[in-house]
Amino acid sequence: MATLNLVLMGLPGAGKGTQAQKIVDDFNIVHISTGDIFRSAMKNKTTMGLKAQAFIDKGELVPDEVTDGIVKERLSKDDVNDGYMLDGYPRNLEQADALESISSELKRDVNAVINIHVDPEVLVKRLSGRFICKTCGATYHKIYHLPKVEGTCDVCGGHDFYQRDDDKPETVKNRMNVNVKMNTPLVDFYEEKGLLYTVNGEQYIDKVYKEIKQILSNL
Ligand code: ADP
Numbered sequence: 612m613a614t615l616n617l618v619l620m621g622l623p624g625a626g627k628g629t630q631a632q633k634i635v636d637d638f639n640i641v642h643i644s645t646g647d648i649f650r651s652a653m654k655n656k657t658t659m660g661l662k663a664q665a666f667i668d669k670g671e672l673v674p675d676e677v678t679d680g681i682v683k684e685r686l687s688k689d690d691v692n693d694g695y696m697l698d699g700y701p702r703n704l705e706q707a708d709a710l711e712s713i714s715s716e717l718k719r720d721v722n723a724v725i726n727i728h729v730d731p732e733v734l735v736k737r738l739s740g741r742f743i744c745k746t747c748g749a750t751y752h753k754i755y756h757l758p759k760v761e762g763t764c765d766v767c768g769g770h771d772f773y774q775r776d777d778d779k780p781e782t783v784k785n786r787m788n789v790n791v792k793m794n795t796p797l798v799d800f801y802e803e804k805g806l807l808y809t810v811n812g813e814q815y816i817d818k819v820y821k822e823i824k825q826i827l828s829n830l
């Protein structure tokens with residue numbers, strides 16, 4: 612199997628983080644979530660984090676020059692040698708172009724794009740039930756994905772969970788609008804390149820993963 616350099620695409624709440632956890636376990640590639648990088652920077656109150664926060668709180672995209680810079684820096688590190696999976700990036704055509712340049716310069720071209728497709732109306736409901744482990748970032752859902760032992764994270768055994776500020780209904784609506792607008796051109800971009808694999812994300816979490824695993828195993 613060739614090195615896996617992947618993009619995981621899907622609207623907010625489509626299940627990228629949930630599936631990423633499983634992909635990383637099975638395929639041993641580095642998970643790079645721009646959303647996670649921003650949340651960590653905001654928690655640590657770095658200059659970049661404070662700058663990003665203003666956009667994230669409104670459900671807007673962080674400006675491309677900031678986001679592209681972060682991705683370039685991350686993809687330049689040695690641990691990406693054996694493959695990577697970008698989650699939440701690119702989010703618009705300008706970022707997709709930037710990724711073309713970055714990955715080609717670093718000789719780490721993307722070789723597949725997994726697009727998790729879910730109707731936006733389903734997503735608004737999903738996001739209101741999302742909760743996250745404070746210690747390791749594992750994602751759960753009040754109805755669809757509870758920890759095996761109540762109050763205990765399956766991944767790290769932690770007991771503290773939180774809800775993301777931007778999962779509040781007012782922010783979710785704007786986030787969804789912003790992302791829906793950008794999503795179709797992005798899907799078309801990767802389809803034209805022959806890199807796109809779309810899976811139906813409105814199935815059980817394990818069924819979605821089974822399809823993704825099948826695609827990745829055949830690359
Ligand atoms: P993303 O990273 O794309 O924003 P998440 O992986 O955080 O999405 O998933 C959003 C919410 O939906 C979480 O609460 C998660 O547990 C839940 N979820 C993920 N996949 C599914 C699915 N196939 N069916 C139902 N709920 C799901």
Ligand code: AMP
Nearest residue numbers: 645646666667671672673678699700702
């Ligand atoms: P996510 O965790 O992917 O849902 O991202 C949370 C928020 O971080 C988004 O609503 C954006 O404000 C910001 N963000 C994450 N990835 C990007 C990106 N590729 N471009 C711009 N903003 C992003």
